[in-house]
Amino acid sequence: MSVEGVSYYSSLTGSDSASTTTTASDNTSLDQVDFLTLLTTQLEYQDPTNPVDNTEMVNQMTSYSMLDEDVQQNENLETIINKLDAISALSTSGYIGEEVMADGGIITVESGDATNVTIDLQEDASTLGLNIYNSEGTLVDTVYYTDLEAGEFEVSGEDLLSESNLETDGTFVAMVFANDANDSSVPVYIKSAGTITAVDQDDSGNTTLTLNDGREVSITDVSFI
Structure with missing residues (x-):
């Protein structure tokens, strides 16, 4: 049918x-x-x-x-x-070439000039130190500061050169630590400037920036200069 x-x-x-x-x-x-x-x-x-x-x-x-x-x-x-x-x-893609401030203490020394680093101290500290390492991971010097109030402040490249043994050109890494009057650890972070050389975006829409010194940071963790 x-x-x-x-x-x-x-x-x-x-x-x-x-x-x-x-x-x-x-x-x-x-x-x-x-x-x-x-x-x-x-x-x-x-x-x-x-x-x-x-x-x-x-x-x-x-x-x-x-x-x-x-x-x-x-x-x-x-x-x-x-x-x-x-x-x-x-x-x-328009971010490439932009200068940003990101986590990580990268110090570049060239022709007698050094770049700055920014310290973010969460609490008052009686002592703050910067351990500075060369590109091979060898400790070059430690720079100390005393009696600091909580807050964000900049350590100039000129100050770093005068207080440390950064006598040769190159890229150095600074690690920061701080203690209070009772010698207890105080939360502290270090930031430095970098130039964006590449931009990558994953399937979830998260954007990662690659800086000229090799750092890879999320776009949400940087501030443009």
Whole structure:
């Protein structure tokens, strides 16, 4: 019965049937036209003694309509995400060459000049020290400061040169420590400037900056100078 029904329907549609068949063979999913064609065929060849329930038919049409909307929304959302990713990549590339302040005490000495470092002291300290290492990891010198109040302050390159044995050009790493009057450790951090040489963004949208001294830092952990 179903085979005869399909043949009869095809003979009524004529050339349109051939066109529909070609389209269906080229697609792996039903579109709205396909769905309405199937529904019309179902109604045309339903059993008169047992017709299609109206409620069920409406539910089918509603379900398909909702599915079609979801598919369209997903496609639109994917398009928006792709455009946002492209815009984000374009905007972050503009960071290259910018100078930022980031965690890590990097001191560059060149032709008798040294770069500054910034100290972030969380509590008052009776003693604060900077252990300075060369590029091979050898301790070059330790610079001490006393009776400091909590806060952020800068140690100039000129001060570092006058207080330490940084006599040769090169890149040095400073590690900071601090103690209070009871010789207990005090939270303290060190920062220094760097120039952005590369920008990387992962699938979650997190942006990592690579600085000229090799540091890799999150964009949320830097301040632009």
